Structures are given as structure tokens and as C-alpha cells.
Amino acid sequence: MAQVTLTVNGKQHTVEVEGRTLLVELLREKLGLTGTHIGCDTSQCGACVVHIDGMSVKSCTQLALQADGANILTIEGLAEADGTLHPMQEMFREHHALQCGFCTPGMVMTAVDLVQSHPEGLSEKEIREGLEGNLCRCTGYHNIVKAIAAAHPLMHAQAAE
Amino acid sequence: MYDFAYQKPGSLADAVSVLSGDMEAKALAGGQTFIPVLKQRLNKPSTVVDLAGLGLSGITVSGDVITIGAMTRHADIASNADIKAKIPGLAHQASLIGDEAVRHRGTMGGSLANNDPAACYPSALLALGGTIKTDRRTIAADDFFQGMFTTALDQGEIITSIDLPIPEKSAYEKFRNPASRYAIVGVFVAKFASGVRLAITGASQGGVFRHTEMEKALSANFAPDAIAGIVTPADGLNGDIHASAEYRAHLIGVISKRAVAKAA
Numbered sequence: 001m002a003q004v005t006l007t008v009n010g011k012q013h014t015v016e017v018e019g020r021t022l023l024v025e026l027l028r029e030k031l032g033l034t035g036t037h038i039g040c041d042t043s044q045c046g047a048c049v050v051h052i053d054g055m056s057v058k059s060c061t062q063l064a065l066q067a068d069g070a071n072i073l074t075i076e077g078l079a080e081a082d083g084t085l086h087p088m089q090e091m092f093r094e095h096h097a098l099q100c101g102f103c104t105p106g107m108v109m110t111a112v113d114l115v116q117s118h119p120e121g122l123s124e125k126e127i128r129e130g131l132e133g134n135l136c137r138c139t140g141y142h143n144i145v146k147a148i149a150a151a152h153p154l155m156h157a158q159a160a161e
Numbered sequence: 162m163y164d165f166a167y168q169k170p171g172s173l174a175d176a177v178s179v180l181s182g183d184m185e186a187k188a189l190a191g192g193q194t195f196i197p198v199l200k201q202r203l204n205k206p207s208t209v210v211d212l213a214g215l216g217l218s219g220i221t222v223s224g225d226v227i228t229i230g231a232m233t234r235h236a237d238i239a240s241n242a243d244i245k246a247k248i249p250g251l252a253h254q255a256s257l258i259g260d261e262a263v264r265h266r267g268t269m270g271g272s273l274a275n276n277d278p279a280a281c282y283p284s285a286l287l288a289l290g291g292t293i294k295t296d297r298r299t300i301a302a303d304d305f306f307q308g309m310f311t312t313a314l315d316q317g318e319i320i321t322s323i324d325l326p327i328p329e330k331s332a333y334e335k336f337r338n339p340a341s342r343y344a345i346v347g348v349f350v351a352k353f354a355s356g357v358r359l360a361i362t363g364a365s366q367g368g369v370f371r372h373t374e375m376e377k378a379l380s381a382n383f384a385p386d387a388i389a390g391i392v393t394p395a396d397g398l399n400g401d402i403h404a405s406a407e408y409r410a411h412l413i414g415v416i417s418k419r420a421v422a423k424a425a
Contacts, residue, residue: 002167019167019209020199043197044340046262055236055265061196062266065167066189066211110262132342133260 004068009077017064024048024059035075046134049106050074056113075105087154097147099138111148162199169211181317190271193263231270231320250331270320278309283369284349287360291325309368332424334416345404346412348420356380364409385418
């Protein structure tokens with residue numbers, strides 16, 4: 001066993017893990033943050049996407065020990081402390097961008113990074129291409145794309161304040 | 162996944178020492194291929210040596226050469242202004258690897274060291290006539306790739322950077338597997354004052370290769386029509402549930418013409 005120290009949603013943790021422990025296993029099993037889902041476990045579906053130092057990453061394809069010293073943001077860390085939803089979450093709700101909801105945490109985390117890294121704007125095509133690493137088995141992509149397009153001006157207006 | 166010890170050395174010498182002293186130790190770069198391989202228990206390393214602490218990432222331009230650190234991520238190559246301006250085929254190629262989350266982690270050095278026969282970068286390295294620098298020597302692209310998943314690297318040898326000569330023109334075209342996003346056929350073409358080099362990935366059982374007949378025709382006339390009549394034999398090409406060898410042979414002609422049209 002080895003120790004890994006990392007910051008998750010603003011709170012520092014030091015956790016004992018094995019060499020083979022995946023970051024998603026650390027989040028779900030050691031920290032109880034089960035909002036991050038394991039879908040395919042083969043790096044394809046994106047249900048496990050979290051942000052590591054601000055970038056979307058598949059947490060099933062990353063060792064927990066690689067995240068030593070890193071700043072992790074999961075779906076649980078998006079909303080404000082008083083429960084006010086992040087604009088992306090609010091727009092997913094508004095546009096009914098989910099059916100079963102299993103892919104939603106990964107979709108939202110990917111979408112937040114996509115919008116943050118494209119302040120200049122995003123076309124529908126760019127949104128769809130940006131989601132290529134996230135699979136929705138309900139095939140609910142259409143409303144997901146609408147939600148992301150709607151969240152873009154809200155997030156950048158908020159960032160400009 | 163079988164368990165293993167994990168080490169993250171702070172110096173290249175330490176990393177080489179761990180990897181050279183233990184035949185069962187394996188290097189970890191971005192892990193976007195290696196971690197899935199470990200999950201499938203296709204590999205059982207004693208120790209995984211994380212190369213992320215060696216300071217091997219970064220992109221620099223010096224004269225006619227772009228140098229890319231081995232641990233540079235695909236996303237950084239795809240978005241780098243110098244690469245976009247000077248080797249647009251490479252920036253485009255990097256933008257087509259996996260998906261955005263994978264591109265945030267995967268590295269050029271890791272991909273080259275693995276030499277997957279359907280990986281993208283080997284075609285760029287070979288078409289550009291690049292060189293690979295390791296902890297101990299420099300290896301020309303033409304000598305580096307030695308067949309499927311096989312390279313000139315010795316046990317414990319670590320790629321530190323990749324030098325790529327800047328061509329006059331470059332382009333990459335990829336016919337990709339829609340599920341895995343790997344190349345069924347990928348073609349990188351690079352035009353230099355000295356001639357044209359064209360490398361094909363995804364198609365051959367032997368991994369990436371140069372299409373010398375197309376190179377000769379394109380060096381005389383850099384236009385899609387120059388290679389329109391060239392037929393690539395299906396012998397030695399991959400055939401699988403996604404594409405037969407004959408189909409890949411046909412795709413080589415089509416995708417090569419598209420790559421030339423894009424570069425010209």
C-alpha cells in the first residue's frame with residue numbers, strides 16, 4: 001500500500017491505496033463520492049470523467065497514485081455550497097438533457113471543460129465533436145447538445161462578473 | 162488488474178536505473194493504452210515507473226526543426242500555435258486521437274514507444290523523417306519502427322524527445338474505426354524541397370510503412386492525380402471484422418489522394 005494526497009472538491013485527503021487502485025475507485029470507494037460513475041471501464045463511455053487540474057480526464061484510465069498532489073473536481077463539487085446548481089447542471093435540468101441519468105455526471109463534467117476551453121463560442125458541430133468521448137445509451141444527445149449551447153453564455157457571463 | 166509497485170522517479174537516471182534493473186518493470190507515460198492493457202491482464206509488471214516527474218514535456222522550435230518532449234500530451238500538440246502553423250498535418254493528426262479526455266492524458270512518446278499498428282503518430286514521424294532522442298542515443302524514424310508493437314528501444318530505454326523537420330507542406334487523412342477511433346487506414350504526407358515522403362498506418366500487419374511508389378510519383382508531381390493509377394497489393398495488409406485486406410488496399414489509394422489534395 002502507498003499513500004496519495006490529493007484535493008477533491010476543495011478538500012484535501014490522504015488515502016492509502018494499492019498501486020493498481022484507479023482514481024475512480026479512490027473517489028467512489030475510499031471517499032464515497034459515487035456521483036462519478038463506472039460505465040464501460042474500457043475508456044470509451046466517459047461516465048467517469050472528472051477534472052484533474054481543470055482538464056477533463058477519464059478517471060477509470062488513471063491510477064490513483066498518478067493524482068498525487070492534484071486538484072480534482074467531481075460532479076459533487078460543481079454546485080455551490082448552498083445547493084445552487086452550476087449553470088451547466090441548471091441547463092441540463094431546463095432542457096431535460098437526460099433520460100436514465102447514468103451518463104449525466106460524465107456528460108456534465110466534459111461539457112463544463114468544453115465550454116470553459118472555448119470562450120469564443122461553440123457551434124453545434126463543435127459541441128457534438130466535443131462529446132465524442134461520452135456515450136449516452138438512451139441516445140439523448142440532442143437535448144444534451146441544446147443544454148450545453150444554452151449553458152455557454154451563462155457560464156461566460158458568470159466568469160466575466 | 163494485477164497489483165504492482167508504483168514509482169515516480171524525479172530524474173531520468175533514476176527512471177532508467179529502475180527500468181534497466183528489472184525486466185518486469187514497465188514505464189507509464191499517459192497510460193491511455195497501458196492502463197487498459199493492465200486492466201485486461203495482458204501485462205503483469207512488477208513495478209510501474211511513472212515518467213511524469215521527469216520534466217519531459219514541451220514544444221520548441223529551433224530553425225527547421227520542431228522538438229516535442231516525449232511526455233507532451235496530444236491536446237497540447239493539437240492546439241500548439243507553432244505546430245499548427247508549421248506542421249498542420251501533425252496538429253490535425255493529434256486532434257483526431259481518441260477523444261478530448263484521452264488527449265488530455267495520452268502522450269506522443271508513449272504512443273511511439275508502444276508502436277500500435279493502428280496508432281497515428283508513427284505515420285507522422287516516418288513521413289517527416291523525424292528522429293527520436295532517448296536517454297542514451299538518437300534513432301532515425303526509418304530505423305525506429307520494427308513491426309507491430311516492436312521498436313528499436315532497448316529494455317529500460319526511455320524516449321526523451323522527438324525532433325521533426327518542418328516540411329513545406331503536410332497533411333494527415335484518417336479513415337477511422339468509428340468505435341475505437343484508431344486508424345483503419347491513416348496517411349501522412351510531407352513535402353520537402355528534397356522530395357515527398359508518405360507513410361501509412363493502420364493498414365499493414367508490419368505496422369507503419371512508407372509507400373515508396375507513391376513518394377516517387379509525388380516527388381515528380383505533387384498532386385492527387387499523380388498517384389491515381391497506383392495500385393497497392395493486399396498482400397501483408399490487415400484483414401479483420403472492420404475491413405478486409407483488399408478494402409484496406411483500396412482505402413490506401415483513396416486516403417492518400419485525399420491527404421495530397423489537402424496538403425497541396
